[in-house]
Amino acid sequence: MNDIIIAGIGGQGNILLSRVICQLFMNRGFDVKSAENIGMSQRGGSVVSYIRVGDEVGPIVPDGKADILIGLEMSEAARNVNKINKDSVVVLNNKFVRPKNSDLKKQEILNLIESNISKFYILNAYDIALELDMPKAENITMLTLICKKEIFPFSKEEIMTALKLVLSPQMYEMNKILVEKIYEKY
Amino acid sequence: MKKVLMGNEAVAYSLFINGVNVAVGYPGTPSTEVIETLKDFQDDDFYVEWSTNEKVALEVAAGASLAGARTVAAMKQVGLNVAADPLLSLSVVGVEGGLIVFVADDPGPHSSQTEQDTRNFARFCNLPVFDPSSPKEAFELIKPAFEISEKYKLPVLFRMTTRVCHSNQSVEFELKREKRKIKGFRKKPEWVILPALSYKKHMELEQKLQDMKKELSVYNKVEGKGKIGIVTGGVSYFYVKEAIKGFEDLFSILKITVAHPLDEELILEFVKDKEILIFIEELDPVLEEEVKLLLFENGRIISTYGKRNGYVPFAGELDVDKVKGIFYKVLSDKRFLMKNTFTDVLQIPKRQAQLCAGCPHRNSFLIVKYATKGQDVIFTGDIGCYTLGFAKPISTTDTCLCMGASITMAQGLKITDGSKKVIAFIGDSTFFHSGITGLVNSYYNRHNITICILDNLTTGMTGFQPHPGTGKKIYGEEGRKVSIESIVKGIGVEKVLVIDPYSDFTQNVDKVREFLNNDQLGVIVFRRECANLKSREGYFKINQNCLKCKVCLNVTGCPAIDEDENGNIFIDSVLCKGCGLCKNFCPYYAIEKVMENE
Ligand code: SF4
Ligand code: SF4
Numbered sequence: 001m002n003d004i005i006i007a008g009i010g011g012q013g014n015i016l017l018s019r020v021i022c023q024l025f026m027n028r029g030f031d032v033k034s035a036e037n038i039g040m041s042q043r044g045g046s047v048v049s050y051i052r053v054g055d056e057v058g059p060i061v062p063d064g065k066a067d068i069l070i071g072l073e074m075s076e077a078a079r080n081v082n083k084i085n086k087d088s089v090v091v092l093n094n095k096f097v098r099p100k101n102s103d104l105k106k107q108e109i110l111n112l113i114e115s116n117i118s119k120f121y122i123l124n125a126y127d128i129a130l131e132l133d134m135p136k137a138e139n140i141t142m143l144t145l146i147c148k149k150e151i152f153p154f155s156k157e158e159i160m161t162a163l164k165l166v167l168s169p170q171m172y173e174m175n176k177i178l179v180e181k182i183y184e185k186y
Numbered sequence: 187m188k189k190v191l192m193g194n195e196a197v198a199y200s201l202f203i204n205g206v207n208v209a210v211g212y213p214g215t216p217s218t219e220v221i222e223t224l225k226d227f228q229d230d231d232f233y234v235e236w237s238t239n240e241k242v243a244l245e246v247a248a249g250a251s252l253a254g255a256r257t258v259a260a261m262k263q264v265g266l267n268v269a270a271d272p273l274l275s276l277s278v279v280g281v282e283g284g285l286i287v288f289v290a291d292d293p294g295p296h297s298s299q300t301e302q303d304t305r306n307f308a309r310f311c312n313l314p315v316f317d318p319s320s321p322k323e324a325f326e327l328i329k330p331a332f333e334i335s336e337k338y339k340l341p342v343l344f345r346m347t348t349r350v351c352h353s354n355q356s357v358e359f360e361l362k363r364e365k366r367k368i369k370g371f372r373k374k375p376e377w378v379i380l381p382a383l384s385y386k387k388h389m390e391l392e393q394k395l396q397d398m399k400k401e402l403s404v405y406n407k408v409e410g411k412g413k414i415g416i417v418t419g420g421v422s423y424f425y426v427k428e429a430i431k432g433f434e435d436l437f438s439i440l441k442i443t444v445a446h447p448l449d450e451e452l453i454l455e456f457v458k459d460k461e462i463l464i465f466i467e468e469l470d471p472v473l474e475e476e477v478k479l480l481l482f483e484n485g486r487i488i489s490t491y492g493k494r495n496g497y498v499p500f501a502g503e504l505d506v507d508k509v510k511g512i513f514y515k516v517l518s519d520k521r522f523l524m525k526n527t528f529t530d531v532l533q534i535p536k537r538q539a540q541l542c543a544g545c546p547h548r549n550s551f552l553i554v555k556y557a558t559k560g561q562d563v564i565f566t567g568d569i570g571c572y573t574l575g576f577a578k579p580i581s582t583t584d585t586c587l588c589m590g591a592s593i594t595m596a597q598g599l600k601i602t603d604g605s606k607k608v609i610a611f612i613g614d615s616t617f618f619h620s621g622i623t624g625l626v627n628s629y630y631n632r633h634n635i636t637i638c639i640l641d642n643l644t645t646g647m648t649g650f651q652p653h654p655g656t657g658k659k660i661y662g663e664e665g666r667k668v669s670i671e672s673i674v675k676g677i678g679v680e681k682v683l684v685i686d687p688y689s690d691f692t693q694n695v696d697k698v699r700e701f702l703n704n705d706q707l708g709v710i711v712f713r714r715e716c717a718n719l720k721s722r723e724g725y726f727k728i729n730q731n732c733l734k735c736k737v738c739l740n741v742t743g744c745p746a747i748d749e750d751e752n753g754n755i756f757i758d759s760v761l762c763k764g765c766g767l768c769k770n771f772c773p774y775y776a777i778e779k780v781m782e783n784e
Contacts, residue, residue: 009537022354026190031356032355033320033354033356034190035349035352035354037296044540044542045539045540046536046537056427058428060425062428062505062510076534078534079534082531098748099534099535099536099537100538101535104535
């Protein structure tokens, strides 16, 4: 997996997640590059992160080239389908925040993905993060689930090492518990 | 050690390692993280500050440089316009300790008013400019930038674009700082710029640019042997590399890292055996124009493709797909066409940028909006989060030009369209940056406008930097606090009102209505800490009284209030900041407060 896209809305921790994934690859000895497309508003705008494993590439994933699309929010994932192809893996958080003043339906998005993509997963990251009383940690919840389901080739220990390097000590302690619990319960 | 660094962080690390002594700047996307990162470094010979604006920052840096310090002034491209005055003079006066002017350009633009090109600024003020392609390269180029600055006693521009500033890359380095002895200020007549000296210095400057060409050219490079020459620089270099994957034999690349002054010999050598030239660069056709001029001067005729003949777009940023499209257009080779495997694509409506949930600016705008209901009013806006006051449903911003212009444009509007009320909105940091001079002008010239200073006690848009009004310095340590009201009153304005936008909405509306009653110069300070800086006491929820009239949603536009697929209105309990604004508009008392931990 060389080209990764994370799509979501502001406030979901998209950029932090991107940092952690970069660190995961780096710890395996790869060179990484990443970039973000950040909207003007701090909260509620569209946010896309690109992660590229390899040195001699630009920061933006070209159209149709992404190997995996991680959707922290469904309509934002759908917004970025031009970056994937029929062989890409799509992982969606079961969370839909309809863009205001639109009549977009969750089912339309699911139909679009289902009819084009065979490697397609829906994860309950938001609900699990809420259940574990860490609503702001749906990003790390998502990552942990992806690794646990072996969609991503990283172990629990590797997640911990990466988190330790990226997060502040206090944030690390909280997320460590979260990762442990997810591996136990879900 | 090896670390993933954002382009701006890479610059900051390298600056510190290479012994920068004074780092100053004003926050602005995409440049902010240079100073933000530098502030995490500390040393007995290192000083860092947020200055009130870019001109101030560059002048502080210039002073320190004259005393022999290595300095950096960091800003975004529009900030360079503010600092243009000292920069152009500095190119004549010169510097002592290495002075890097870091400028972030924003092709797209993603978060700016303009798509201006700092490489053109370099041509305009006769200064060398580095244009790195990646965070790693940016890291490596800081050292030569300081050395060139010190050798030729000139400021050096270090220009990056959003995709370099804000992309991340693994960089390997040793965190060891180069310590230098600072000589201190020595008096010299040449530090005083006088017209006669300026003429002499201009000649010297032209000579210096000639002299440094070869030395700087080692950072440019030629790749490949193909007959199709591509001239490129900055992040576009990587787009080109990726676009020609599999066809490398056809092409050769001239990567220009120092865009000014250009090494003519290198270029003439490169074009020698080329059949055509394609220019792939973002923003202005700087390389294209320089190279074409050179070809003309040397009697070379060759087909060129770039912005000037419509092959490369003038506006917006490039990417691999766009570059492939350009190659297709030039070569009509279908293999460059991208294939999109998704047959049907859903139209996903744009997410309109919105003020955050609980943003006090939302309350302030609505207070003014309700207080002026039914009247003919013009609202001028400014640069900051609160530019979003233009968005529906707030719609209380009719103009926005550049930092500080809300106050001055309001005066121009008042002169010409005097029957209307004119109300200017400006943020606290922007007021200090360049609002004060406008306020002086309106007092002095008797322009009867109302100025609303939206004071959220931070620089919200760029990530909560302190400023004179907060009294805190860059590390949060005590500076001296500058009171906005004292400035306003000190200038002579008598009509001043301070309001907490979170307090009783109806009372606030009455107060503001009364304040606006007579048409005279007045200042209202709306003061309430940014919603992202304070934890909430509680939040609001919608109860069973709700009749789905959507007034709360449609009036406030608060991102925490939404409608689900069945038309039920709900408040996102995680997002809501408990400001209580929406409660004022519900005709059915359906919005109630929940205390935290209930
Ligand atoms: S109280 Fe109402 S307006 Fe204020 S943040 Fe919560 S939902 Fe938004
Ligand atoms: S204004 Fe009151 S009744 Fe109307 S939708 Fe909002 S909560 Fe429901």
